[in-house]
Amino acid sequence: METAFFKTPLGTAKIVGDENGIAIISVQDEGESSTMIPEVLQECVMQLESYFEGKRNDFSIKLNPKGTDFQQKVWKALVEIPYGKTRTYLEQSKVLGDVKAIRAVASANGKNPLWIVVPCHRVIGTDGSLTGYAGGLWRKKWLLEHENLNAQQRLF
Incomplete structure (x- = not known):
């Protein structure tokens, strides 16, 4: 490696x-x-x-993260969250087919080994709060603002 x-x-x-x-x-x-x-x-x-630099909103690099089958499934679902958008942990659990798996989904998000590329920063609390980010909530806030700013700039 x-x-x-x-x-x-x-x-x-x-x-x-x-x-x-x-x-x-x-x-x-x-x-x-x-x-x-x-x-x-x-x-x-x-x-x-x-x-x-605000010039890219998706990634095309080959990924090889290590994790359990469940973690891999959660991380794959994270990649499907569009740039500039967010999902709640409940919505993410529904996408994965089990609304009762919120804590397991949150735990898998927290073990995401691929910062930004697998966008766990796009998952927020049901009340819209910025919860649970291994890199620090200030980084999560920055990333979401960065993506929303770039999404807004593309409209004009």
Whole structure:
């Protein structure tokens, strides 16, 4: 597995992957950018940079996250939430076919290893509150505002 670090408006992103796909994208408050980005990670870095520049709203990189079958199912459903939109945990549970699975869905969201690319930041509380985000609620708020701002700008 190869690893690269690069600066984003929300901290330093860490990307881990190989020829089978990207396994981890995480964020940390501090860290230096890599001086060399391994070839297998370059497309991921470019797509994330485009996202932060407001030029990209979906990703076409090969993913290879590690998780249980249920987690994989939850993460796949997260990718289907449109850019600039949100779903509640209840709505996400319904999409997955079990309204009683709200806590399990929330737990799987919290274990999402692919920051931004698998958009768990788009899942909110039933009352519209920003709940449960491993990267910090301030990052979730920033990401949702970033996506809504770009969605509004495309209208004009």
